[in-house]
Amino acid sequence: MRTVQHIPLGLVGYGEARKIQRELHRLVRAGLVEDVVLSLEHPPVITLGRGANPRHILADPEFLREQGIALIPSERGGDVTYHGPGQLVLYPILDLRRYRKDIRWYVRSLEEVMLRTAWDYGVSAIRIPGRPGVWVEGRKLGAVGVYVRSWVTLHGMSFNVDPMPDGFSYIVPCGIYGAGSTSLARELGGRVALDEVRGRMLDHFARVFGVRLREASLAELKEAVG
């Protein structure tokens, strides 16, 4: 069974996380390290994917600045999205040549990880054809946005465990008007421990991709490369 190194990063800025991903992408692509999955949370940020329509940011840029919410263009696929504390982000850096060279399969697999995690908590999340991500009664619970170069992936998925509910009111998530967002905590009507959700999500990740996870640190990984 293939091993994927899980690197927990905690709270890390979008730009910093992107730098880390690019470096790891280079190493995975060159075959110098095994596949990686990063788990993290971002400080509040609105990102614009390659398909983004700036009109899907509803809040005034000045207001967002005052709130300390950065606006960052991103090379990932998709429209506008919000990230913030309480939202669990997984960025897998996988060489898809070792799995399946199929973009749709990869996106569906990320969705599957989030669906199974939601189901663990009794939340009946589903897919909606033509709207990648996972949904609960038309509200978005988890988003997907991926970047693939030389069949090695960057970016990934964000799952709303218990984020600041205001965050999503600043945007039209994924450019779909009237869809709205939700979180696991909101669906359950109470708080959920992020660490526990992370554990379950990683278990599902391992099962869906048929891999074994080994926890590693960034320093450890860099040391191994020399």
Place this chain on the structure above:
Amino acid sequence: MADIVVPPLGDVEEVKVVRWLHDVGDEVQAGEAVAEVEAEKATFVIEAPVHGRLFAILVPEGRTAAPGDVIGKIEEEGG
């Protein structure tokens, strides 16, 4: 003249060209990123098949293409 082709992406029938990373006339190295296409919330990078100059963009940004389609041409350097 070498073709820039949308490769097979698995179970994907249509992509949107979201970005050309060079202008016509620019020099590109073999393996350098030349364009990005998007399908299913995934951006896929298309790399130059050969070293040369970007000669033509056949599918501009915002338009769709299918795997197997030629979206641009590269004039090989010295070829």
